[in-house]
Amino acid sequence: MAGAPTRQGGRITQRDIARRAGVSQTTVSLVLTNNSEAASRIAPATRERVLQVIRETGYVADPLARSLLRRRNQILGIFTYEPVFPAGSADFYHPFLGGIEACAETLGCDLLLFTSAPVTDGTRRIFHENNRLRLADGCVLLGREIPREELTRLVREGHAIVSVGRRDDVDTDGTTPGRVPFVGADYAGATSELARRAVALGHRRIAYVGAGSGVESAVDRLDGLRAVAPDTLHERGADREPAELLAALLAAGVTAVFCEQPAVAVALSGAALARGLRVPEDLSLVGLGEEDGPGTRDLPLTRLRIPRREMGWQSVEVLTEILHGTSDNHQRLLPCALVPGQTLAPPRT
Amino acid sequence: MAGAPTRQGGRITQRDIARRAGVSQTTVSLVLTNNSEAASRIAPATRERVLQVIRETGYVADPLARSLLRRRNQILGIFTYEPVFPAGSADFYHPFLGGIEACAETLGCDLLLFTSAPVTDGTRRIFHENNRLRLADGCVLLGREIPREELTRLVREGHAIVSVGRRDDVDTDGTTPGRVPFVGADYAGATSELARRAVALGHRRIAYVGAGSGVESAVDRLDGLRAVAPDTLHERGADREPAELLAALLAAGVTAVFCEQPAVAVALSGAALARGLRVPEDLSLVGLGEEDGPGTRDLPLTRLRIPRREMGWQSVEVLTEILHGTSDNHQRLLPCALVPGQTLAPPRT
DNA sequence: ACGTCGGGGCAATACGAATTAACGATGGGA
DNA sequence: TCCCATCGTTAATTCGTATTGCCCCGACGT
Numbered sequence: 001m002a003g004a005p006t007r008q009g010g011r012i013t014q015r016d017i018a019r020r021a022g023v024s025q026t027t028v029s030l031v032l033t034n035n036s037e038a039a040s041r042i043a044p045a046t047r048e049r050v051l052q053v054i055r056e057t058g059y060v061a062d063p064l065a066r067s068l069l070r071r072r073n074q075i076l077g078i079f080t081y082e083p084v085f086p087a088g089s090a091d092f093y094h095p096f097l098g099g100i101e102a103c104a105e106t107l108g109c110d111l112l113l114f115t116s117a118p119v120t121d122g123t124r125r126i127f128h129e130n131n132r133l134r135l136a137d138g139c140v141l142l143g144r145e146i147p148r149e150e151l152t153r154l155v156r157e158g159h160a161i162v163s164v165g166r167r168d169d170v171d172t173d174g175t176t177p178g179r180v181p182f183v184g185a186d187y188a189g190a191t192s193e194l195a196r197r198a199v200a201l202g203h204r205r206i207a208y209v210g211a212g213s214g215v216e217s218a219v220d221r222l223d224g225l226r227a228v229a230p231d232t233l234h235e236r237g238a239d240r241e242p243a244e245l246l247a248a249l250l251a252a253g254v255t256a257v258f259c260e261q262p263a264v265a266v267a268l269s270g271a272a273l274a275r276g277l278r279v280p281e282d283l284s285l286v287g288l289g290e291e292d293g294p295g296t297r298d299l300p301l302t303r304l305r306i307p308r309r310e311m312g313w314q315s316v317e318v319l320t321e322i323l324h325g326t327s328d329n330h331q332r333l334l335p336c337a338l339v340p341g342q343t344l345a346p347p348r349t
Numbered sequence: 350m351a352g353a354p355t356r357q358g359g360r361i362t363q364r365d366i367a368r369r370a371g372v373s374q375t376t377v378s379l380v381l382t383n384n385s386e387a388a389s390r391i392a393p394a395t396r397e398r399v400l401q402v403i404r405e406t407g408y409v410a411d412p413l414a415r416s417l418l419r420r421r422n423q424i425l426g427i428f429t430y431e432p433v434f435p436a437g438s439a440d441f442y443h444p445f446l447g448g449i450e451a452c453a454e455t456l457g458c459d460l461l462l463f464t465s466a467p468v469t470d471g472t473r474r475i476f477h478e479n480n481r482l483r484l485a486d487g488c489v490l491l492g493r494e495i496p497r498e499e500l501t502r503l504v505r506e507g508h509a510i511v512s513v514g515r516r517d518d519v520d521t522d523g524t525t526p527g528r529v530p531f532v533g534a535d536y537a538g539a540t541s542e543l544a545r546r547a548v549a550l551g552h553r554r555i556a557y558v559g560a561g562s563g564v565e566s567a568v569d570r571l572d573g574l575r576a577v578a579p580d581t582l583h584e585r586g587a588d589r590e591p592a593e594l595l596a597a598l599l600a601a602g603v604t605a606v607f608c609e610q611p612a613v614a615v616a617l618s619g620a621a622l623a624r625g626l627r628v629p630e631d632l633s634l635v636g637l638g639e640e641d642g643p644g645t646r647d648l649p650l651t652r653l654r655i656p657r658r659e660m661g662w663q664s665v666e667v668l669t670e671i672l673h674g675t676s677d678n679h680q681r682l683l684p685c686a687l688v689p690g691q692t693l694a695p696p697r698t
Numbered sequence: 699a700c701g702t703c704g705g706g707g708c709a710a711t712a713c714g715a716a717t718t719a720a721c722g723a724t725g726g727g728a
Numbered sequence: 729t730c731c732c733a734t735c736g737t738t739a740a741t742t743c744g745t746a747t748t749g750c751c752c753c754g755a756c757g758t
Contacts, residue, residue, distance in 0.1 A: 063481045065714035068743045085447035098434035104464045111462040115453045132412045373708050414744035
């Protein structure tokens with residue numbers, strides 16, 4: 001009974017160890033925190049006796065009690081405004097998470113997914129009664145769109161956060177702009193580069209299909225395109241019949257279409273084929289995203305590649321910078337790689 | 350200054366709220382824990398005053414301190430013996446995680462990924478000094494192979510765990526077998542069913558290619574096949590030249606090959622084609638796994654489908670059963686669906 | 699007028715580990 | 729012999745919240 005290593009109901013504590021070893025709880029704690037100072041103050045015999053009991057019982061310190069005392073929890077939170085692991089095959093988040101995980105591992109941090117956040121009005125919300133944000137030292141925010149008021153509150157209350165994806169400044173106290181820490185993809189730069197190539201190939205009438213507004217990433221793409229081709233035609237793409245959309249584009253004399261979503265490019269490609277047009281001979285298509293949808297694998301789309309894994313990794317880096325107070329610029333924009341593909345070619349003269 | 354909602358360095362506590370509202374910390378706590386009993390003890394006016402301060406400051410209770418007092422943390426752990434988010438495109442874990450996440454969400458639990466566990470000798474280990482297992486109420490174990498000694502210790506120490514994938518009993522105290530809670534796929538049953546179909550089609554000489562030993566899932570598959578076709582030929586498949594392996598199989602008169610890994614089936618298919626044989630007319634191929642590799646998407650392989658998402662979901666269910674003490678059978682085996690495919694046909698007569 | 703009852707609030711304590719201050723015992727030097 | 733330093737250990741306190749028990753005060757009954 002005395003040496004039984006099993007523990008039935010109640011968790012085993014340092015007091016239990018102390019009782020068994022015939023010392024005080026403090027001594028047990030001192031043995032565990034193997035400091036050079038503390039270590040010297042414990043007699044080797046006592047130390048060994050305590051360690052023996054610890055080994056027998058398999059005791060490990062309760063991280064909760066420890067965290068309550070220290071400042072840091074060694075936990076990084078991940079908050080997503082959509083399910084982290086979507087049921088659909090198309091998995092956009094995965095590379096981000098892979099990078100986050102890899103970096104967290106080097107730091108010795110655990111990752112906490114805030115799945116407890118309730119869904120209100122269709123989206124998860126961080127702030128609710130008894131939100132568990134404080135379980136983590138800092139938090140990585142993932143999601144195409146982050147509700148403005150949540151982001152504002154996060155920044156204003158001084159939480160250690162970093163957004164994956166660029167975010168506009170938020171309004172905190174009405175005077176100084178609230179800069180949101182982020183690691184984003186340089187959509188604007190990449191889109192500009194693609195536009196320059198299109199122009200170099202001879203395209204004079206370029207269209208942008210997609211929202212082009214609202215979310216920062218959409219705004220950046222359209223801005224990047226317009227910086228090179230100011231007279232870009234802007235068409236919304238969602239919920240439109242591909243054939244009808246294509247007709248509108250052709251009627252406007254468009255020779256190259258920049259699609260916010262690759263899926264739209266695929267749809268346009270299909271519509272073009274149905275109309276007897278060939279891609280890219282008769283129409284060039286460019287994809288400005290990396291979300292895969294049905295058919296995106298079959299079309300060798302000229303597109304940009306988002307450094308998702310790298311973004312995840314660096315977001316954790318920025319988070320640690322914030323936590324440690326090192327550096328003062330918590331905004332990073334990473335370059336996108338360009339996938340040449342085969343859908344961007346000189347226009348038919 | 351009095352109503353400033355900002356908090357600079359120190360976290361805001363109930364004592365701060367109490368001070369502002371001119372009440373005691375106890376009162377604040379009572380207001381927050383909105384019990385019918387506690388509520389009656391607070392005058393409506395006081396209650397409203399406290400709530401007002403809470404609203405102004407944006408205070409939320411520290412989940413850590415709360416968890417220290419209560420038994421439950423509302424956190425479920427996920428431990429994987431490989432990276433949770435592998436860099437490769439083939440993502441085997443994803444559906445499991447999706448199921449786990451979905452179920453955890455219904456429970457209002459957060460998910461903790463034990464990325465802090467250090468890698469020793471090539472694999473992560475749960476048990477190390479200052480392991481953080483106790484951060485979670487229970488833990489889901491994910492991974493093809495779980496080190497025997499870790500599993501044994503987990504069961505012996507009575508941790509609330511559940512393995513995704515069937516696990517053999519472990520030896521705890523030498524007398525009663527230590528049953529490992531799990532939610533597994535019924536590899537044996539599914540393989541038997543596939544074998545019955547092969548036999549019904551006329552196959553008399555069937556081969557099993559793969560380890561067939563070691564990991565439970567491999568053992569189960571071979572067992573399932575042998576239950577129907579006792580004289581199954583067993584060949585190891587890893588690290589063998591497909592052409593050489595194929596030759597050995599054909600020399601033995603094999604007409605149907607059950608492959609532990611779909612990738613091996615793809616390789617064999619290629620080797621058969623190179624030899625002028627057709628699949629399935631000259632050789633039937635069956636895949637016994639769902640791991641995708643290069644080429645697996647192109648071959649319409651007859652295979653089994655592992656209910657991964659469902660396994661993830663149910664593993665969390667089992668975990669809650671363990672935590673709440675309901676039910677006494679913590680082992681579930683879920684049926685696998687069969688993907689008909691086009692690589693299993695009657696043998697050439 | 700005095701005892702009682704109950705509503706309303708607070709002090710005290712616990713949770714588990716870390717840290718500081720302090721205590722007793724021993725030994726050495728003057 | 730006395731004092732002080734050193735060593736080994738312990739009591740007390742801290743983190744932030746929840747809970748138990750108790751106290752105070754006003755109202756009511758006799």
